[in-house]
Amino acid sequence: MQQKSTHTEIEILKAALSQPELLTDDDTAAVFYNLQHLYGKIVELKELFPPTTLHAIAVKAMPLPSVLEKIKQAGVGLEAASLPELVLALKAGVTPDKVVFDSPVKTREEIRFALQNHVRLNADSLDEVARIAEILPTLETKSIIGLRINPQVGTGTIAITSVAGDYSKFGVVLRVHRQEIINLFVQHPWLTALHVHVGSQGCPLPLLIKGVKAVYDLAEEINQELARHGHGQQITTFDMGGGLPVAYHPTDNPPTMQQYVDNLRLTMPGLFDGTYRLITEFGRWVHLNGGFTVSRVEYVKRSTANGGVNTAMIHLGADMFIRECYLPEQWSHEYSLADAAGTRKSEEATQKYMLAGPLCFQGDIIGRNISLPQIQAGDWLIIHDTGAYTLSQWSRYNSRQMPKVIGYYGSGDGWEILKPRETPEDLWRFWKGKE
Numbered sequence: 001m002q003q004k005s006t007h008t009e010i011e012i013l014k015a016a017l018s019q020p021e022l023l024t025d026d027d028t029a030a031v032f033y034n035l036q037h038l039y040g041k042i043v044e045l046k047e048l049f050p051p052t053t054l055h056a057i058a059v060k061a062m063p064l065p066s067v068l069e070k071i072k073q074a075g076v077g078l079e080a081a082s083l084p085e086l087v088l089a090l091k092a093g094v095t096p097d098k099v100v101f102d103s104p105v106k107t108r109e110e111i112r113f114a115l116q117n118h119v120r121l122n123a124d125s126l127d128e129v130a131r132i133a134e135i136l137p138t139l140e141t142k143s144i145i146g147l148r149i150n151p152q153v154g155t156g157t158i159a160i161t162s163v164a165g166d167y168s169k170f171g172v173v174l175r176v177h178r179q180e181i182i183n184l185f186v187q188h189p190w191l192t193a194l195h196v197h198v199g200s201q202g203c204p205l206p207l208l209i210k211g212v213k214a215v216y217d218l219a220e221e222i223n224q225e226l227a228r229h230g231h232g233q234q235i236t237t238f239d240m241g242g243g244l245p246v247a248y249h250p251t252d253n254p255p256t257m258q259q260y261v262d263n264l265r266l267t268m269p270g271l272f273d274g275t276y277r278l279i280t281e282f283g284r285w286v287h288l289n290g291g292f293t294v295s296r297v298e299y300v301k302r303s304t305a306n307g308g309v310n311t312a313m314i315h316l317g318a319d320m321f322i323r324e325c326y327l328p329e330q331w332s333h334e335y336s337l338a339d340a341a342g343t344r345k346s347e348e349a350t351q352k353y354m355l356a357g358p359l360c361f362q363g364d365i366i367g368r369n370i371s372l373p374q375i376q377a378g379d380w381l382i383i384h385d386t387g388a389y390t391l392s393q394w395s396r397y398n399s400r401q402m403p404k405v406i407g408y409y410g411s412g413d414g415w416e417i418l419k420p421r422e423t424p425e426d427l428w429r430f431w432k433g434k435e
Contacts, residue, residue, distance in 0.1 A: 008411075009292045009382050014342030015412040022406060022415055028315040029295040029403040031391055033062075033418060035070060036409045037290030042074045045280065048261045050272055056100040056120075058242055058283025059085040061388040062291075064405060066418040068092035079242075079281040080119075083110045090117065100239065100279060102148070102195070104170055108135065115141040120279075122146045122195040122239065126172055129184055129191070136190060144237055146193025147181065149174055151214035158202030158330050160323075161243075164211045170197070174214060185222045185234060192234055193279075194219050197241030200284055202330075204245075205255040209263045212240055216268045219276070238271060239279040240264075246288045248385050249334055257285070284388040291387025293320070293403075297379045310353045312375045316383075316403070317357015317364035319395045324366045325357075336382040337372050345373040355381065359398050399427045 012032055016022045023030060045055045056079040057071050063085065068078060069092045077098030080086040083106075089099045096118040103110065104124040111128070112135055114121045121143050123129045132145060150171035155162035163170045172181060185191050198211035219235045226234045245254040265272050295314040303310050318324075323331040335355070337345045351374060355367035366383070375381075394402055404421040408414065 009384060010336055010338050010342065010344045012292075012408060012412050013294055013338055013380060013382065016406060016408075016415070017342040019415070022417075023404075027404055027421055028298070029293065030421075031291060031293045031386065031403055031405045033067070033387060033405060033407050034290040034409070035407045035414075035416070037387075038067070038070065038286065039074060041282075041286045041290070042071070042076055044257055045076070045282070045286075048257055049278060049280065050274070052274070053278040053280060054098060054100075055280050055282070056098065057286050058281055059088055060392055061283030062287045063088060063392050064418055065092055066407070066416075068094070079283075083113065086110075086114065086117075086119065090119075096120075096142070097144075100281065102281070104148075106131075111135055112139070115139055115143050118142040120144045120146070120193070120237075122148050122193065124148050124171060126177065126180065126184070129188070133188060144193055145190055146195050146237060146239060147172060147184070147191060148195040148197070149181070149215045149218065151196055151198070151211040153198065153211045153214055154207055156199050156201075156203035156207060158199075160327075161201045162199040162203060164196075164198040164207075171195075174218065178218070181218070182222050182225055186226060186229060189231070189234060193237035193239060194222075194235055195239040195241065195279075197281070198243060200243035201245050203243060205259065205263060208243065208260070209267055212264065213267055216271065220270070233275075236277055237279060238276040239281070242280060242282040242285065244282060244285045246285055246385075248288075248332065287388035289385050289387060291385070291390070293383040293386040293390065294380050295383070297375055297377055297381055299377055300375050310351055310375075311356050312353050312372075312381065313356055313358070314366075314381055315358055317359045317366055318361075319357065319359060319397060319400045320386075320390050320393070320403075321357075321366045321383075322393050322395060323389075325363050328365075328368060332367065333386065334384040335367060335370055335372060336384065337375060338380045338382065339376075340378040340380070342380065345379070347373055349374065351375075358400065396430070399431070401427065 056077040058079045072092050072094045078089040078094050079100040080089050082103050086101050099119040101114045101119050101121050148171040150168045150173045153164050155165040196215035198208050223233050295316045297312050299313040301311040350371045352369045357364040401422040405419040407416040407418045
């Protein structure tokens with residue numbers, strides 16, 4: 001694995017280092033987030049899907065309130081997978097009709113909270129539908145309520161991001177409960193939406209389309225059944241979830257959003273003719289390639305003193321890159337190297353390095369046998385494509401400080417501190433709880 005070919009991120013780092021208020025001596029690591037990239041992705045979604053589509057960006061991918069507020073300002077919504085994420089979405093100022101609540105383990109209190117706040121709610125099980133039916137007569141709500149379906153179309157190459165196999169912890173399995181699902185919609189006129197999510201990274205385009213098609217066919221069947229009972233169209237909302245793969249490496253060739261939409265339109269033209277209000281829930285596709293992370297190299301253990309292995313000791317590990325440490329064969333990044341001033345180091349002579357984090361366990365290695373120029377203490381390691389599912393998976397093991405997050409536009413204009421670096425006092429308050 002070689003250095004990433006683009007120089008853009010190193011140029012951003014160098015520009016930031018030239019401004020002492022952005023990166024101080026205490027900033028041993030930082031996350032950079034391209035706000036222009038975020039807006040560009042949202043514009044692309046708006047241009048490709050029907051104008052009535054609700055694009056609910058997944059909070060879990062990048063939950064910083066400062067970013068959520070910018071998503072709200074861009075005119076789209078948010079998808080929440082837990083009660084705290086739901087609160088984050090509402091506190092960011094997103095109106096309830098643009099918030100989707102998808103937690104698979106909702107308590108009665110959480111269901112009641114969602115209904116009282118009029119957000120969109122997708123039940124994850126038949127039992128949850130029964131709970132909603134119990135609660136609805138006790139309050140007034142404008143919530144659009146749907147049911148998540150597991151289409152059982154198979155899994156991709158990464159098991160932990162595939163949720164539409166014969167078994168999944170998510171949704172109601174279609175093959176076993178098809179008639180029961182249809183009967184539920186006949187019984188409950190407040191069920192007006194269907195939700196489907198196949199998976200994300202590692203899921204090929206044909207699998208994604210097959211999963212959506214299975215639930216689209218179910219929606220058509222349910223509406224036809226309701227028509228036979230003298231009802232009008234009941235399912236008016238179709239939630240396609242998110243999950244389009246993205247590129248972590250120059251050799252990756254994921255489908256484009258244009259290809260995804262073209263395949264949807266070819267296979268299911270009814271999704272684009274106004275029959276249904278569409279919802280998308282993209283997260284990784286929106287955020288990932290808009291962020292990168294840097295860590296100062298604190299020490300280098302050379303091969304002559306370390307059993308033939310060079311090890312660069314850095315300030316981030318499994319606290320932020322848990323998947324990369326535990327599943328390195330499936331999750332890895334591109335890396336670049338800059339000197340202490342932010343100048344790209346020459347690639348004329350490279351060596352193999354282990355990139356080891358600061359945590360107290362042996363598995364805390366984010367990169368193994370990575371070819372990089374000779375690393376020296378004080379250099380900056382750049383970890384590319386970290387805008388999604390990295391900071392949001394932060395671990396409290398060893399009570400490390402969450403790094404500063406710096407927002408920027410384009411080539412480094414309009415710097416903005418999206419989140420300050422945590423202090424030891426912040427960690428004290430976290431572990432102690434309320435005073």
